[in-house]
Amino acid sequence: MTRIKALIGLANPGEEYAATRHNAGAWLAEEVARQAGTSLRPEKKFLGLYAKAVIDGQDLHLLIPTTYMNRSGGAVAALANFYKIAPDEMLIAHDELDLSPGTARYKQGGGHGGHNGLRDIISALGNDKSFHRARIGIGHPGNAAMVVNYVLGRPGKSERDAIDQAITECLATLPQALAGDWAKAMNRLHSFSV
8 A cells, every 4th residue: 555655735825825715735734733743844945834744653744835826836846856755645635616614535636626736736747646635625606706716715713613623534534544544544534524
């Protein structure tokens, strides 16, 4: 089984975006760092905030790109190249319009589904789509024309609580996911909903 060596949480940089729906992937990475007792710190060579955590005795590289979302690929490729991490050894955490708040799903491979962060990562990895994803549901505004303002907006309190509960459930399944036991990790995560 392929072990996961890096968790990358997608986000837009800066305080004005920190609490927006598009940063849900970063919220997972931040919580992993917090629970592992480590801090994400600026690392120029990875174009982002970086930390090394130990989860269940396994080293895990944590990264939140500090480029804008549509330039996430440069940070991911820099980390992958430096540590010789293959795409299928990475877990990319990102916000997911097609899942409601309080829901999260693991997935391997597939297209970008219109997500600009995923689109840039796929391109930066030479069109390799084999990386794993932690899709954190943020819901959909119901109209494609409203998506940009929606993902760059802040969720209400009950919505944020639901997203946080899904992130907590991701954390509970992370040891299995990191070990490559996707069946067990998915079985638990995919049966959870707020």
